[in-house]
Amino acid sequence: MAASDEYKKTERILIADDEPLFLRTTGELLRKSGFECVCVPDAKSAMAELETGDFDLVLSDLNMPGNLKLELLRKHSDLQPEIPLIVITGVPTLPSAIESVRLGIADYLVKPVKFEDLLNSVKKALANSRRTQTRSSRGRAKTAEKSNRIIGECSQLRELLEIINRIATTDANVLITGESGTGKEVIAREIHDRSHRSGGKFQVIDCTSVLEALFESMLFGHKKGAFTGAVSDAEGLLKQCDGGTAFFDELGELPAPLQAKLLRAVQEQTFTPVGSHTPVTVNTRFVCATNRDLELEVASGRFRRDLYYRLGVIHLELPPLRDRGDDVLLLANHFLEELRPEDSSPLRMTEESQNALMTYSWPGNIRELRNVMDRAIALCTTEEVTLADLPERLRSQEQTESVVLNAEQGPEASIVPVESESESAEVPTREEAIEQAEYQYLVGLLKACSGNVSEAARQANLSRQGLHKLLNKHNLRAAEFRNRVEKKQD
Numbered sequence: 001m002a003a004s005d006e007y008k009k010t011e012r013i014l015i016a017d018d019e020p021l022f023l024r025t026t027g028e029l030l031r032k033s034g035f036e037c038v039c040v041p042d043a044k045s046a047m048a049e050l051e052t053g054d055f056d057l058v059l060s061d062l063n064m065p066g067n068l069k070l071e072l073l074r075k076h077s078d079l080q081p082e083i084p085l086i087v088i089t090g091v092p093t094l095p096s097a098i099e100s101v102r103l104g105i106a107d108y109l110v111k112p113v114k115f116e117d118l119l120n121s122v123k124k125a126l127a128n129s130r131r132t133q134t135r136s137s138r139g140r141a142k143t144a145e146k147s148n149r150i151i152g153e154c155s156q157l158r159e160l161l162e163i164i165n166r167i168a169t170t171d172a173n174v175l176i177t178g179e180s181g182t183g184k185e186v187i188a189r190e191i192h193d194r195s196h197r198s199g200g201k202f203q204v205i206d207c208t209s210v211l212e213a214l215f216e217s218m219l220f221g222h223k224k225g226a227f228t229g230a231v232s233d234a235e236g237l238l239k240q241c242d243g244g245t246a247f248f249d250e251l252g253e254l255p256a257p258l259q260a261k262l263l264r265a266v267q268e269q270t271f272t273p274v275g276s277h278t279p280v281t282v283n284t285r286f287v288c289a290t291n292r293d294l295e296l297e298v299a300s301g302r303f304r305r306d307l308y309y310r311l312g313v314i315h316l317e318l319p320p321l322r323d324r325g326d327d328v329l330l331l332a333n334h335f336l337e338e339l340r341p342e343d344s345s346p347l348r349m350t351e352e353s354q355n356a357l358m359t360y361s362w363p364g365n366i367r368e369l370r371n372v373m374d375r376a377i378a379l380c381t382t383e384e385v386t387l388a389d390l391p392e393r394l395r396s397q398e399q400t401e402s403v404v405l406n407a408e409q410g411p412e413a414s415i416v417p418v419e420s421e422s423e424s425a426e427v428p429t430r431e432e433a434i435e436q437a438e439y440q441y442l443v444g445l446l447k448a449c450s451g452n453v454s455e456a457a458r459q460a461n462l463s464r465q466g467l468h469k470l471l472n473k474h475n476l477r478a479a480e481f482r483n484r485v486e487k488k489q490d
């Protein structure tokens with residue numbers, strides 16, 4: 001079916017760009033595809049059109065006369081917030097999360113752009129906008145609903161939830177960054193649940209657990225006989241979350257050849273199953289998470305810049321738990337309630353134990369706090385969680401301070417507690433001693449392999465996935481060992 005058959009002729013696009021050739025060609029091609037286009041060379045004319053015209057979509061250059069400080073985009077979001085806006089630029093910079101959301105950007109394209117990609121982006125934005133406008137009140141009620149899964153009152157979290165609410169009506173891809181255990185997956189699920197895609201599937205794709213050779217077939221599916229072991233046709237994960245959300249966890253771990261394959265699927269929402277000749281088209285939103293500093297990965301050539309821009313239209317940075325103030329106690333009480341056995345009495349914390357939780361630096365973030373509360377529930381013999389029910393690293397104020405100080409000296413010092421000299425050394429439990437030994441082993445291994453995960457996994461006789469699990473458990477990031485080597489060489 002031709003594009004012109006799929007869309008009503010009346011759908012109107014405002015195109016603003018100061019490059020005459022781009023403006024003319026894009027206008028002509030979009031008209032041929034069945035749209036009505038108004039082309040203007042600067043922001044002033046675009047604003048005048050926006051005030052009087054009835055548009056279904058705006059396609060705008062980011063840098064052109066009259067759009068200094070994003071004036072056109074701001075005006076657009078004030079005048080017509082419900083009309084999708086696609087930004088197209090020759091000088092890419094990732095807009096901040098708040099800015100992207102405030103301006104309601106549906107997509108962000110980097111010149112030179114293939115017309116095919118531009119048309120896909122336009123179709124997708126229009127389809128989503130139609131869906132959003134006809135969305136049932138059920139969807140709206142859900143969007144407004146307060147989350148009962150995300151606990152926290154701090155200003156950073158409230159701002160994040162506000163952003164999530166606002167992006168629920170868009171289909172922009174989201175990149176979530178933050179230290180391990182800060183709740184990236186929880187936030188990704190929330191984005192899905194609050195979006196118009198909540199009826200579709202939320203599909204987790206763990207990039208550390210994907211074997212390079214199987215990635216394509218796992219993601220895109222395969223035909224029977226496509227390779228040894230392909231005994232029947234299989235649907236890939238992307239097809240399974242058609243209409244839903246694909247969540248790529250630990251995106252920064254995706255090897256380069258796989259990044260190229262993912263890029264095509266993200267750009268075109270089309271892929272070809274292994275062994276097939278028939279492309280499959282889906283409508284999927286991509287939400288990704290990583291502990292790595294992807295900008296650094298891009299700068300060093302380890303991560304594709306085009307994929308980074310495609311996936312990071314909206315960038316959410318989660319705060320570490322140590323910066324979330326009283327949320328530590330809020331979360332601790334939540335876990336005490338959530339994790340206690342059903343028939344047991346509610347538990348509370350002594351003042352001393354609350355102080356210990358508030359002073360500790362939580363290198364493993366919310367995941368570590370959850371484990372600490374789980375352990376406390378098991379050890380606690382009364383209805384009060386006392387200092388004695390907390391792990392040794394939290395018990396001593398002096399010791400906690402040492403941990404914080406050491407955290408600045410490098411990754412290997414951030415967890416291992418240093419005994420204060422004045423204190424008689426306490427014997428750790430067997431579990432704690434094993435944990436510490438394992439931690440020291442991993443630090444040594446990462447140092448020896450300069451943060452190269454594949455090499456470290458080989459030396460440790462583990463799969464990459466197995467090693468990643470261990471690193472996550474100890475809140476160790478291989479990238480930090482790589483960066484350290486680079487920094488030393490600078």
Ligand SMILES: Nc1ncnc2c1ncn2[C@@H]1O[C@H](COP(=O)(O)OP(=O)(O)OP(=O)(O)O)[C@@H](O)[C@H]1O
Pocket residue numbers: 149150151152178179180181182183184185186187249289291331366367370472
């Ligand atoms: N705001 C929150 N309220 C309640 N529980 C939370 C919150 N955020 C995270 N958690 C809990 O903390 C744990 C870690 O969360 P999650 O797996 O989402 O972190 P992550 O940042 O994705 O971790 P990783 O980088 O290691 O994959 C989970 O048990 C999750 O349920």
